[in-house]
Amino acid sequence: MTVRRTVHLIVNPVAGHAKAPEVVTSHVIPILDESQTPYKLHTTTAPRDAGTIGRSILDNDRAGAADSSSKITVIIAGGDGTTHEFIEGVLDVSSELKNEQSVLRGVWEIVILPxxxxxxxYSSLFPPTTPTPEFExxxxxxxxxxxxxxxxxxSLFSFLDKSSTxxxxxxxxxxxVPPVCHTPIASEQPIRRSGREESTxxxxxxxxxxxxHACILQTSETLRAAHPGPERFRIAAQQSASRFFEAKARLSPPRQTSGEVEQWxxxxxxxxxxxxxxxxxxPNVDGRERRVVEIGGPFAYFLSTSTVDRLEPTFVVSPKTSLRPAELTPTTISSSPKESTSLPGAGEGNRQEDGGDIDNGRWIYVTILRPLRDPRVIAAPAEQRGEVWSRRAFEVLGKAYQQGxxxxxxxxxxPPAENLDxxxxxxxxxxxxxxxFRCGSFEWIPLEEDERTRLVCADGALHLIPIGGHAEVGLKVPVEGEDCWSFAVWA
Ligand SMILES: Nc1ncnc2c1ncn2[C@@H]1O[C@H](COP(=O)(O)OP(=O)(O)OP(=O)(O)O)[C@@H](O)[C@H]1O
Structure with missing residues (x-):
């Protein structure tokens, strides 16, 4: 086997059932040794440490590398949160807002140990039914x-094989984004109270x-010690499923195409x-008409992704989303679920007979539930609507466990007016x-001050939209040779 460049192995010892250190020691390190892959081991010691480690890797790599655009491979043993913290740490996107000089932040190849x-x-790239691929x-x-x-x-064997990219x-x-407000008297022009640079x-x-979903993540953290497995998400759901969220959403088409927002x-x-x-x-953006789709509340569920079809191994909440190129998805191989080829990463939820154009990387897929579209909720007295909806929410989201x-x-x-079943x-x-829906970007505009409506969950990390403000969500698709940073994952 060929001698390779040093890879960095980041281990979160407390993620999930805290099994990463044992498996890394017993199996991952022996595999790296045997494949003559030099590695450096980093163990996280506190929340957000993966980001600090990522930045130190970047600094050391840049200090010693003649070619500053070379790729850095990082093996991350932990959950989505560890990878999230790593990406957040190396990007340090806040400096972009402050107009600081653009810094080369690296071309990162990630190997995931789930x-x-x-x-x-990982579950979206390798769904539970994936037969073991033939890794050399x-x-x-x-x-x-x-x-x-x-x-x-x-993911590790895929990286070692390097038979694909x-x-x-x-x-x-x-x-x-903080709220827009008016200056006292001096100007009629509305200004942003704290300036764009204070946006997060x-x-x-x-x-x-x-x-x-954001409320579930908030509650589930309090249950982590007693319930280290995914059952804590279901327990947390019981507490917020009856709640309605007063907000408005605006979906915009992708910028780089002439396409429109689309709906399944x-x-x-x-x-x-x-x-x-x-x-x-x-609005006329960049000289082009771009049709914005405005969606009124109240909302019950609002979740977006560009990369995953599932949030847990069997919870296929966004079955049309895939990171793999369309030519590698079964829908383009076969028009029938029965004939589908079981490729690694071919999501069960993607195996549908529609031949739908599963796209990768260009769209943000947004899954929405609005309770007042349910005839059963409309028929219920106002004070019972939350409870009536809660049953529906479990019924509907339960089907996400049945292949989306x-x-x-x-x-x-x-429906019969009185029939709640x-x-x-x-x-x-x-x-x-x-x-x-699928779109290129969107805004979430809370219409009430309640924290739960201003809560935003990014890969499990929770943030609050300032009162009166809103969230603007867009997609950064890596373009080779054009960007000062990009990420890719071995699968
Ligand atoms: N040494 C440490 N001590 C305490 N917390 C840590 C340590 N290292 C990392 N963390 C924290 O562990 C948390 C959990 O990690 P992670 O999100 O990867 O696992 P998870 O929540 O079990 O999995 P998933 O995100 O896939 O649901 C992270 O939020 C991170 O901040």
Whole structure:
């Protein structure tokens, strides 16, 4: 085997069930030794340490490297949160806002060892049903890997094999924008109270959410010690599922294309022109008409992603999202789920007969539930609507565990007014239950001061939109040779 450049191994010893150190010592390091891959081990010692480690790697690499644009490989043993903190640390996006000189922040190739709780990115790249790919470096190992450890090492073997290239990892940038206010008397012009430089920019690589999902993440942290597994997310959901969030959302098309915002149509099984919203103003951006879709609340669920189809191994909440190029997804190989080839990373949720144009990296997929679109909720007295909706929310989101079939649900056409047991249907005649849009960017504008409506969850990290402010969410897709930073993941 060839001698390789030093890779950095970042281990979070407390993520998930705290198993990373043991597996790294017993299996990962022996594999790196055997493949003659030099490595440097870093163990996180506190929250956010992965970012500090990432910055020190960058500084040392730049100090010693003749070619400052060379790639740095980082193996991250932990959950999505550890990778999030690493990316946040090396990017330090706040300096961009302050107009500081643009700094070369590195071209990073990430190998994931999924030792967190949810492992959304890894589970999306290698869903639980993935048969073990035929890795050359695995076959040439001198010692066997236990069957419970092997499925966690696919990204590592993919990196060691180098039979393909790593997948570009788009980064979502969320700006928390302070409110606009009027100066006392001197000017009629509205100004931003604290200036744009005081906006906060948050990078995320898995999920950006508000509403129920953000509340679940907030509550679930308090349950971590008692429930280290994903069951804590379900326990937390019980506490917020009946809540409505008063806000407004604006979705914009991707900048780099002439495309429009699109919406999933379960009956046609394809993305079509948005049909469950109100069309907002049409601002002229960059000399082009760009149609903005404005969506009124209240909301119950609002979650966006560009990279993952699932948040846990079997919770396929955004089944049309994939990081893999379309030509590697089963929908382009076969029009029938039964004939689908089981490629690594081929999400179960992607195996649908629509032949839908699964895209990678260009779109932000936004999954929305709005309770007042439910005839059962409308029929209920105002004080019972939350509880009535809560049952529906569990019914609908429960289908995400059935290979993402929630996106095909429709409401019963004429439900009996008093019947609280009316079930949704799959691709029936009624209105679409889950509103799944894809767009290039969006804004989330809270219309109430309640913290829960101003809460934003970026890969599990929680942030608050300032009162009166809003969040602007856009996508940074790496363009080779043009950017001072980019990320890619071995899969
Ligand atoms: N040595 C440490 N002591 C305490 N906390 C740490 C340490 N190292 C990292 N952390 C914190 O551990 C937290 C959990 O890590 P991570 O998010 O990767 O795992 P997880 O939450 O179990 O998995 P997932 O994000 O996939 O659900 C991170 O928020 C990080 O700040």
């Amino acid at each position: 030792f967190g709780t949810a492992n959304a990115l 470096s695995l076959q040439s190992l001198s010692h066997p890997i236990p069957s419970d450890v092997l499925p966690k090492l696919y 790593p997948l570009p990892l788009p980064i979502t940038l969320t700006t928390l 920019i948050i990078p995320s690589h898995v999920v950006l959410s508000t509403s129920l 149509d379960p009956k046609k099984r394809e993305f079509v022109k948005p049909y469950t919203h109100t069309i907002g103003p049409t 079939t929630h996106i095909d649900l429709t409401y019963p056409v004429s 009316d079930e949704t249907e799959s691709r029936g005649q009624g209105d679409t239950v889950v509103e799944l």
